[in-house]
């Protein structure tokens with residue numbers, strides 16, 4: 001038995017019932033029901049007990065929160081943190097009329113290739129720390145700015161060292177030097193690159209989009225991932241209608257990310273699958289684009305996650321509270337739906353059952369708010385409401 005910590009004086013505790021996480025038929029109603037005047041016990045980095053404060057068992061240490069709200073730590077299931085440089089000038093140009101295009105990624109590829117490992121690692125650490133200070137306890141991180149075997153491999157190793165889940169995205173864009181040799185680059189990704197990266201890859205991802213990879217190319221890469229037993233996820237339907245969501249469902253992807261342009265068939269396919277629709281409203285904000293139809297997905301019964309897509313091009317925010325506020329204000333999700341999507345939804349998108357909720361046995365990954373209720377995350381947008389952040393029972397932010 002390790003030392004126990006009793007966290008008490010919680011004005012509002014959101015647990016997220018794991019039955020709802022694991023029961024697809026419960027998705028539609030999977031909004032959290034917070035407890036008032038609650039407490040919980042942490043032991044060996046896990047939740048050992050929760051309930052009304054007056055029922056709390058004795059513990060070795062005690063932390064009284066004086067009425068603050070507690071939520072599960074945010075699970076940011078979509079981020080691109082291994083890069084160098086920034087694209088602030090491109091953002092400024094976009095805000096004055098230049099549309100976003102996938103090709104801007106090549107600017108970051110050049111800067112990333114020129115950086116050494118220490119520079120790339122420092123950038124990832126800086127952003128993971130920034131995320132932790134904003135309530136995030138789990139971070140997924142993709143490669144995709146290396147686009148050579150060596151640069152993808154070192155990017156993936158750094159992502160694996162510094163983040164909770166590492167995704168190989170060698171198929172982000174086709175690098176400039178392969179512009180006339182697309183088939184050769186796809187063969188490189190699905191062959192030697194994937195061979196080198198397989199042992200570090202929790203997932204394989206493809207940017208299936210006009211200007212990036214078409215359906216046939218995406219299939220070749222997903223087939224190669226499946227053949228190696230690596231689960232897949234897809235960048236799908238961000239810039240227009242296309243085959244991405246349909247392919248994600250067909251390949252039993254953990255998630256289809258973006259989902260900005262969906263047909264009725266796409267929504268139906270997602271609702272009838274285990275594939276999570278991961279919405280990234282910071283991208284629509286930062287590219288001044290229409291938001292995904294979150295209501296249609298939720299009302300159809302699809303499983304929804306919210307994540308930042310933190311990257312230097314289309315969305316350079318690391319803030320889950322900001323994305324939460326956008327989900328509520330711009331995508332018409334209820335605050336409860338948004339909280340669930342930003343925690344349990346993200347956990348599902350990463351196929352993790354031990355995070356995104358605070359039921360007994362869950363990892364003690366939780367965020368304390370400087371507010372009496374999680375509603376304040378949308379009600380008071382842009383206000384620093386994160387009081388403290390705990391991962392495995394240890395304070396990290």
Ligand SMILES: [Zn+2]
Nearest residue numbers: 078080235309
């Ligand atoms: Zn992305």
